[in-house]
Amino acid sequence: MIDESDVLTHVLDPLRLNGMFLSQWEVSSPWAIQGKPEPCALIHYMVSGSATISMPDQEPVTLAEGDLAMFPRGDTHIVGDSPRTPPRPLEDVLPTRSTGKFSLIHLDGGGEPGRMLCAGLHYEADGVLPLYHLLPSLLVVEAEQISKEPLLAHMLDGLKREIREHHEGRNLVLLRGFELVYLLGLRVALRDPSALGRVASVLRNPGIGHALTAIYENYDYPWTLESLAQSAGMSRSAFAQTFKQLIGEAPARHLMCRRLAEAKRLLSVTTLSQEAIAKKIGYESTVGMHLAFRSLYGTTPGAFRKKHQAKLRRNG
Structure with a gap:
């Protein structure tokens, strides 16, 4: 937890x-x-x-x-x-x-x-x-x-x-x-x-707490709904229902958001290639990261990095 x-x-x-x-x-x-x-x-x-x-x-x-x-x-x-x-x-x-x-x-x-x-x-x-x-x-x-x-x-x-x-x-x-x-x-x-x-309701639920720890600390692991449910010590259906009720979104989307938040950070503060970033956050390919990133943020990883770098130049 x-x-x-x-x-x-x-x-x-x-x-x-x-x-x-x-x-x-x-x-x-x-x-x-x-x-x-x-x-x-x-x-x-x-x-x-x-x-x-x-x-x-x-x-x-x-x-x-x-x-x-x-x-x-x-x-x-x-x-x-x-x-x-x-x-x-x-x-x-x-x-x-x-x-x-x-x-x-x-x-x-x-x-x-x-x-x-x-x-x-x-x-x-x-x-x-x-x-x-x-x-x-x-x-x-x-x-x-x-x-x-x-x-x-x-x-x-x-x-x-x-x-x-x-x-x-x-x-x-x-x-x-x-x-x-x-x-x-x-x-x-x-x-x-x-x-x-x-937040207290989330913390008081040991199963969801374990799953959140897994998502936040080991977001690069190839988690599935079944493996997250196992980490929570719950059945798939009970885990999915309880997670969405307490957190407000499905486990898969929560994991995606955590991964892509890290992707944004790496795109902002490092010169790592998109391929290296994709592997670091748990995607098998840059294509998967690219599609997820555009779906969530409305832009591509490359466009986000260029815009961020341009902003830094303007403010620097």
């Missing part, structure tokens, strides 16, 4: 963060902002003061000074001084949020002041495994928890200084810094079984 203490590795390993926008909010009550769903992970760090987060069909959550809120899938929410304050649309206050941009926002209601850092971390949605989508829409790490995590606490303190001091390479430092804050914050939040949401 998947080691619950290392669930973060399995959930986040294929996640490729590739850009960030950052804003600092200087606010005073009354204030409230409503954002639309965004294809990125969102972070709110309450530097001073307090705020309330409201989401559809959920009780409001209060952020105290020093608390960290994370939205793994960028779900819609309202953040403000009180759930009763009418919100303004985010696009009215911050119409453009291009990657790498830092914005300073003032919302002066004349009351109690506060300061909040907000980051949006972009990732390639088609490279994310379904387990990531099973995470709760909101995870909060309280200041007291952060104080017991030296690396997370030091990262947040360092990022606050980096924002103020404008050193060379600031944008890259902020991207990598908030990327690490996000991973460290999730690690802390996911130690609480009640915070795992639907």
Whole structure:
């Protein structure tokens, strides 16, 4: 079964963060902002003061000074001084949020002041495994928890200084810094079984856990439905039905997604030939990988590599 203490590795390993926008909010009550769903992970760090987060069909959550809120899938929410304050649309206050941009926002209601850092971390949605989508829409790490995590606490303190001091390479430092804050914050939040949401159901099922471990750690093996069912200690039909019910897709597709997520990584960071990559991820031929890659991502491995290299040249 998947080691619950290392669930973060399995959930986040294929996640490729590739850009960030950052804003600092200087606010005073009354204030409230409503954002639309965004294809990125969102972070709110309450530097001073307090705020309330409201989401559809959920009780409001209060952020105290020093608390960290994370939205793994960028779900819609309202953040403000009180759930009763009418919100303004985010696009009215911050119409453009291009990657790498830092914005300073003032919302002066004349009351109690506060300061909040907000980051949006972009990732390639088609490279994310379904387990990531099973995470709760909101995870909060309280200041007291952060104080017991030296690396997370030091990262947040360092990022606050980096924002103020404008050193060379600031944008890259902020991207990598908030990327690490996000991973460290999730690690802390996911130690609480009640915070795992639907992921907990997967982890509590020993058979499906064994099969997922096989898929994630040995994706290059020529797995079949029968051999995966055997690894789970289940019949083929029971395994296929339970897997789809808990994960949201068939075992074969889940295995394909895991293999192709690794293919994208190898195409991006290595000069390995497509033939070598196909063998590394468990395909018998480049044709098989080519067809699967195009089916899932809408492009070929070669075209993806060229586009990625062109993007690196533009940004480099």
